[in-house]
Amino acid sequence: SRNVRAAALPMRHLGADGLLGIDSLKGQRIIMDFPAGTMRVEPSTAPEPKVTDGELIIVTARNRLGQLVMVDADAAGQPISVVVDTGAQNTVGNAKLRGLLTRGSREGKVTRVDMIDVLGQRTAADFTVVDRVRIGGVSMGNLAVSFAEAHPFRIFGLSRKPSMLLGIETLKAFRRVSVDFTTRKIKFLLPDISQSPDPGRDLASNAVGGGIERRTRR
Numbered sequence: 001s002r003n004v005r006a007a008a009l010p011m012r013h014l015g016a017d018g019l020l021g022i023d024s025l026k027g028q029r030i031i032m033d034f035p036a037g038t039m040r041v042e043p044s045t046a047p048e049p050k051v052t053d054g055e056l057i058i059v060t061a062r063n064r065l066g067q068l069v070m071v072d073a074d075a076a077g078q079p080i081s082v083v084v085d086t087g088a089q090n091t092v093g094n095a096k097l098r099g100l101l102t103r104g105s106r107e108g109k110v111t112r113v114d115m116i117d118v119l120g121q122r123t124a125a126d127f128t129v130v131d132r133v134r135i136g137g138v139s140m141g142n143l144a145v146s147f148a149e150a151h152p153f154r155i156f157g158l159s160r161k162p163s164m165l166l167g168i169e170t171l172k173a174f175r176r177v178s179v180d181f182t183t184r185k186i187k188f189l190l191p192d193i194s195q196s197p198d199p200g201r202d203l204a205s206n207a208v209g210g211g212i213e214r215r216t217r218r
Helices: 095-102 151-155
Strands: 028-033 038-043 056-060 062-064 067-070 073-075 081-084 111-116 122-135 138-147 163-166 176-180 185-189 211-214
Touching (some): 095 138, 095 163, 151 163
Parallel strands (some): 081 163
Antiparallel strands (some): 056 185, 062 067, 067 081, 111 122, 122 138
């Protein structure tokens, strides 16, 4: 990349030499391989390895200000918008999503937490576990979510509809996740249940004890 326009910030606020924003990922593909512990950025035109040892779920997203927003998703039977946020550690839902999930039911245990962004700014949030969320052909249960009116919801015009930012801790439940900003396709490689010590339960467990199920669609 040439002639990169970037804000200059003290390193103590970043924890790294720099951050790749979505403006620099146009025409690129991100591949996160969690068993290998790698993240790769490559041109969208590069051939992507074929999957021969697992099931791949592909979700087509919409482009909104350069970010990919998945709309083939629902929670509590109602449609929601979902963004894969590789810059977030935890999954975050907005107030509209919280109202949707708690409407007509008793809210589960909620813990007050502070979220800290890369610039050191703190945002108060309510942390809880959501029973089930569907994205494309994947159903995720016991999903840990922090509810807050985070800045990205306003940036991408998602404050007025139930929306969620999928963070890395949730994505780690999959073997591999790729995000292609040219084709607008997000691919989730499901866990290999043959490697699970207990294949009879959910296909995989993420860091908060949730599970992933393959959803058969008609």
